Amino acid sequence: MERLVFLLSTGLARGAVLALFALSLVIVYRAARAVNFAQAAMAIVPVYVAFAVTAASGSYWFGLASALVVGALLGAVVERWLLRLVPQDNPLPGIIVAIGLVMVLQAGLAIAFGPDHRPVHAPFSQRPFEIAGVGVLSPYDLFVLVVAAVVMGALAILFNRTTIGLQLRAAAFAPETSRLLGVRVPRMVTLGWMLSIATAALAALLLVPTGLGLDPHAADVLFVNAFAAAVIGGLDSPVGALVAGLVVGVLASLVTGYASAATAPLAVLALLTVVLLVRPHGLFAAREARTA
Amino acid sequence: MTTTTSETASSNTADSPPRLEVSGLTVTFGGLTALDDVSFTVADGEIVALIGPNGAGKTTVFNAVCGLVRTRRGEVRVGGVPAPSSTTGLLGAGVSRTLQGLGLFEHLTVLENVLVPLTSVGASTSTSVDTAQEVLGALGLSALAAVPAGTLPYPERKRVALARALVTRPRLLLLDEPAGGLGATDIDQLAQTVRTVSDGGCAVLLVEHHVDFVMDVADRVVVLDFGHVIACGTPDEVRRDPAVEEAYLGVPVSAGGALGREERS
Numbered sequence: 001m002e003r004l005v006f007l008l009s010t011g012l013a014r015g016a017v018l019a020l021f022a023l024s025l026v027i028v029y030r031a032a033r034a035v036n037f038a039q040a041a042m043a044i045v046p047v048y049v050a051f052a053v054t055a056a057s058g059s060y061w062f063g064l065a066s067a068l069v070v071g072a073l074l075g076a077v078v079e080r081w082l083l084r085l086v087p088q089d090n091p092l093p094g095i096i097v098a099i100g101l102v103m104v105l106q107a108g109l110a111i112a113f114g115p116d117h118r119p120v121h122a123p124f125s126q127r128p129f130e131i132a133g134v135g136v137l138s139p140y141d142l143f144v145l146v147v148a149a150v151v152m153g154a155l156a157i158l159f160n161r162t163t164i165g166l167q168l169r170a171a172a173f174a175p176e177t178s179r180l181l182g183v184r185v186p187r188m189v190t191l192g193w194m195l196s197i198a199t200a201a202l203a204a205l206l207l208v209p210t211g212l213g214l215d216p217h218a219a220d221v222l223f224v225n226a227f228a229a230a231v232i233g234g235l236d237s238p239v240g241a242l243v244a245g246l247v248v249g250v251l252a253s254l255v256t257g258y259a260s261a262a263t264a265p266l267a268v269l270a271l272l273t274v275v276l277l278v279r280p281h282g283l284f285a286a287r288e289a290r291t292a
Numbered sequence: 293m294t295t296t297t298s299e300t301a302s303s304n305t306a307d308s309p310p311r312l313e314v315s316g317l318t319v320t321f322g323g324l325t326a327l328d329d330v331s332f333t334v335a336d337g338e339i340v341a342l343i344g345p346n347g348a349g350k351t352t353v354f355n356a357v358c359g360l361v362r363t364r365r366g367e368v369r370v371g372g373v374p375a376p377s378s379t380t381g382l383l384g385a386g387v388s389r390t391l392q393g394l395g396l397f398e399h400l401t402v403l404e405n406v407l408v409p410l411t412s413v414g415a416s417t418s419t420s421v422d423t424a425q426e427v428l429g430a431l432g433l434s435a436l437a438a439v440p441a442g443t444l445p446y447p448e449r450k451r452v453a454l455a456r457a458l459v460t461r462p463r464l465l466l467l468d469e470p471a472g473g474l475g476a477t478d479i480d481q482l483a484q485t486v487r488t489v490s491d492g493g494c495a496v497l498l499v500e501h502h503v504d505f506v507m508d509v510a511d512r513v514v515v516l517d518f519g520h521v522i523a524c525g526t527p528d529e530v531r532r533d534p535a536v537e538e539a540y541l542g543v544p545v546s547a548g549g550a551l552g553r554e555e556r557s
Contacts, residue, residue: 163411163420170397170408177395180358181456182380182412 002134007257008250009128013141015249016148017207021219021226022233022241023152024200029235030172031192032083034091038098039200040223041105042078044216046070046201048109051120051214060123064205071201075193084186109216122209144206151202152242155195159238168192224265225252228272234282244283247271309372310335311464311495312357316366319352319519326352328519329366334464334495339486341506342499344516345539350499351392353516354466357497358382358389370464383413386463390470394453398442402433402452405441406459413460427459431485447478454482458489465489467498471505483509507531515539 021043028036036042046067054063078101086093124143128135137145159165171178171188179185203226204219211218229248233240248268255267275283310333319327327349334340342350355361357368359377368375370385382388388409397405403424410420428434431451436444441452450470457465470486471479479502486509490496500506506513507527515523515536523533530536 163417166400166404166407167411169400169404173399174395174397177391177397178408180379180389180391180395181409182383183408184380184412 003257004254006128006135007253009136010141011250011253012246013137013144013249014210014253015246016145017203017245018222018226018229018249019242019245020148020151020206021200021203021222022229022245023155023238024196024203025226025230026233026235026238026241027155027192027199028196029230031168031189031196032079032094034094035227035235036098036196037095038078038101038105039197040204040219041102041216042074042197043071043200043204043223044214044219045074045105045109046197047204047208047214047218048113050201050205051118064202067201067205068198071198072194074201075195075197076190078197079190079193106216113216115215117213117215119213120208126209140209147202147206151199152238155199156238158195164191221265225249225268228268232272232275232282234285237282237284240282240284308336309369311338311371312497313369313372314353314357314366315369317353317356317363317368318365319349319356319361320364326361326519327356330516330519330521331366332514332521332524334497336463336495337490337493339490339496339498339509339511341510341513342497342516343501343503343506343513347518348516349519350516351468352519354389354468354497354499357466358387380412383409383460386461387466388457388460388462388464389466390453390457390468392468394449396441396449396452396456399440401438402428402441402444402455403437405452406455409456409460423461424455424459427455430488431455431458432481447474450474450478450482454485462494464495464497467496467500469500470498471500471502479505 021039024043025035025039028034028039049070050063050067053066054060057063082101083094083097086097088094122140124139126138126140128138128141130136157165159169167178167183168188168191170181171183171185172192175185178188200219204222207222208214208218225248226245229244230241232248233242233244248271251267251271252264255264259267279285312334314333315331317327317330318325330349330353332340342353344350352361356363357370357375358379359375359382370376370382370387373385375387376382376385397408400408403421406424406428407420410423415423425434425437428437431454433448433451433455436448436452441449444452450473454467454470457467467486470482474482483505486496486498498506498510510527512525513523513527513530514521515530515533517539522535522539523530525533
């Protein structure tokens with residue numbers, strides 16, 4: 001019983017990070033109508049910057065802020081000066097360029113900072129609180145949950161309650177019509193990339209202290225699981241990403257605890273397979289037809 | 293770039309320039325001449341209908357006014373100055389249009405659909421919502437404000453598209469087949485709305501197949517055939533014009549229903 005409670009609560013905290021990263025994939029999918037296979041590499045670059053800023057300033061918060069800023073900048077640069085130059089008539093060139101970008105970024109980080117794991121300290125203790133002798137969430141897990149909830153809430157308000165959010169949604173689903181109504185669609189695509197990479201960078205930053213440490217591949221497994229979660233949720237659906245992220249996080253935690261860490265990815269892939277067999281568009285996919 | 297004004301069908305009042313002035317407009321697609329020396333004007337508060345068989349160039353006129361096709365010769369002036377070529381520029385100049393395929397954002401609510409054009413003219417959020425609600429109310433759509441547009445039946449969707457064009461309070465409204473696919477009751481209601489809009493001083497240019505609606509609502513009718521203006525005048529004048537009868541294979545225009553060679557697009 002204690003073990004179940006511990007695994008469930010840890011799973012929730014890991015799931016919150018997954019949900020955040022899955023949400024970043026949904027945002028970029030909506031903006032670019034493509035899965036960004038470079039998301040993990042693009043997310044880890046700002047984490048290196050955050051690591052350096054924290055080391056130099058002694059403040060975790062400066063590091064966190066710099067990760068968000070650098071993530072947004074990197075998103076804008078990659079969209080405007082790389083992906084916009086790639087032919088858009090079919091998705092393949094974009095995917096190949098993204099894979100190339102992964103190699104360049106990860107190799108660049110390894111050249112600049114070395115390929116080894118760098119230990120990263122969490123800003124809060126990672127020792128679980130004990131309630132009636134049962135270990136539950138650690139202070140750091142709580143911090144992760146709160147940050148994830150705040151960011152998701154802020155993004156929900158941005159997309160659903162603001163003028164920019166309405167333009168982002170309109171441009172995502174019907175770019176041509178939006179353009180005719182005066183929406184600056186290319187600007188919205190850039191903004192989508194900025195939001196997406198900043199969110200992904202935050203998720204990676206939150207993840208790193210709970211793993212082996214910082215290395216150029218530190219977000220790769222996060223990407224695979226979050227991609228599974230995003231597809232399970234429906235790729236188009238922020239709510240789907242949130243729910244599926246938590247479900248995948250808890251599932252991976254339970255399988256790791258009761259079976260083995262090596263089995264967890266198989267369980268996630270099994271879940272993905274079942275969902276795609278039952279509902280090929282994902283659990284929360286929008287049913288409406290997309291118009292040009 | 294300008295042509296002689298003598299061939300411009302003008303209904304100008306006083307010295308103020310017409311809201312829309314199309315003069316000597318020529319558009320070619322490859323070797324095909326879509327529009328050849330087309331000239332007409334629409335004054336403030338006037339309703340002008342463009343009719344003609346399919347392929348006559350009606351929608352091309354709209355696209356030329358909106359800067360969506362390259363014109364070979366001629367000029368489009370809005371409010372006395374050359375028409376802006378960017379969409380935001382056109383919105384700023386008070387030009388607004390409906391799209392032939394409606395182009396609603398299916399997944400957005402009716403209210404959100406109507407809000408989108410306001411986001412690009414820089415109105416504040418609260419004012420925008422008030423304006424949008426007002427227009428929805430005027431078109432009898434208030435109760436549907438929170439419903440996703442994609443779930444509505446066709447007549448309501450057409451009204452949403454009209455509301456979206458009206459919400460920016462245009463000085464020039466371009467309507468692409470506003471009556472297409474509507475029943476008699478909806479068409480009456482549409483005619484009422486268009487008249488109200490024009491009574492408010494807005495210039496209305498509409499492309500329409502539905503002859504009864506055109507004859508009922510238009511102040512003037514411009515008839516296009518193979519890219520040429522073959523007739524221009526009040527509905528009565530146009531109805532009696534021999535060239536128009538000939539263009540429509542001898543079918544008197546007053547017979548009602550859809551014109552001669554056309555099919556629904």
